[in-house]
Amino acid sequence: xxxxxxxxxxxxxxxxxxxxxxxxxxxxxxxxxxxxxxxxxxxxxxxxxxxxxxxxxxxxxxxxxxxxxxxxxxxxxxxxxxxxxxxxxxxxxxxxxxxxxxxxxxxxxxxxxxxxxxxxxxxxxxxxxxxxxxxxxxxxxxxxxxxxxxxxxxxxxxxxxxxxxxxxxxxxxxxxxxxxxxxxxxxxxxxxxxxxxxxxxxxxxxxxxxxxxxxxxxxxxxxxxxxxxxxxxxxxxxxxxxxxxxxxxxxxxxxxxxxxxxxxxxxxxxxxxxxxxxxxxxxxxxxxxxxxxxxxxxxxxxxxxxxxxxxxxxxxxxxxxxxxxxxxx
Numbered sequence: 218x219x220x221x222x223x224x225x226x227x228x229x230x231x232x233x234x235x236x237x238x239x240x241x242x243x244x245x246x247x248x249x250x251x252x253x254x255x256x257x258x259x260x261x262x263x264x265x266x267x268x269x270x271x272x273x274x275x276x277x278x279x280x281x282x283x284x285x286x287x288x289x290x291x292x293x294x295x296x297x298x299x300x301x302x303x304x305x306x307x308x309x310x311x312x313x314x315x316x317x318x319x320x321x322x323x324x325x326x327x328x329x330x331x332x333x334x335x336x337x338x339x340x341x342x343x344x345x346x347x348x349x350x351x352x353x354x355x356x357x358x359x360x361x362x363x364x365x366x367x368x369x370x371x372x373x374x375x376x377x378x379x380x381x382x383x384x385x386x387x388x389x390x391x392x393x394x395x396x397x398x399x400x401x402x403x404x405x406x407x408x409x410x411x412x413x414x415x416x417x418x419x420x421x422x423x424x425x426x427x428x429x430x431x432x433x434x435x436x437x438x439x440x441x442x443x444x445x446x447x448x449x450x451x452x453x454x455x456x457x458x459x460x461x462x463x464x465x466x467x468x469x470x471x472x473x474x475x476x477x478x479x480x481x482x483x484x485x486x487x488x489x490x491x492x493x494x495x496x497x498x499x500x501x502x503x504x505x506x507x508x509x510x511x512x513x514x515x516x517x518x519x520x521x522x523x524x525x526x527x528x529x530x531x532x533x534x535x536x537x538x539x540x541x542x543x544x545x546x
Contacts, residue, residue: 259319268387302326308384330384339378339502340431342469364393374497427505428497432461444512457487
């Protein structure tokens, strides 16, 4: 094979240099285009709630969650998020509801929200709870009620009694969505734990029974006994005749009198109507739910509060009357 001439070597080196230069030009151009494109993309506007809730997880998981929540994000944002830092979890105060995509991604990794406590006590009704939220935090009562009607499957008994940590400045709709969605997820988990499946109609029948137990029992020890009376009366076709059922809605703390029983025509009046009320009377604790699912095995049909504040349970009406006379002495 003939050797390469001395004159061809500089020509070859020159061609290689030109090729390398062209490649460098293309790479530089690609870098410039990428930078310009990213700069344009990161300056695009994005809208979101001022306060948002982020689940624990990777950037991709968070971006998917935000997309389901209606925020204009995509897989590229999940990739870009790695360059801004590690995503926060929990409540995030974005500061405003409209910003650039770059600001949005930055705040997902750096912003935090100031939290305050919201407590729903066992047995309290949704109506009274919302009034308390309105007075304490300045929420619009009508907006709270409208949001609840939009998100909750029943007028009461959906939100679990608990202390929730929520950010200052969160709107009515977002607050109620958070409380309801978190509670409904807990309802599902409990149903699957107890029964292996979640049947909403069956489950909230137990919640309705639990709500009456919550109102009637003097303490957790009595709950299974109160539950047994409810089931025994239902089995015999007897009206429940329980004052607690009449402490629904705005009547949560109103004493049930003979006059009130005569006047109230709602299905919560278990003196006039047989069977259970149409939905839960108020919020229910886990203890009340357990009692509704597994009542004590008794033949009790009556109970009345004794002088010590606890109830006396009996299975015969004559014994019930005797206890009543003793209590009223």
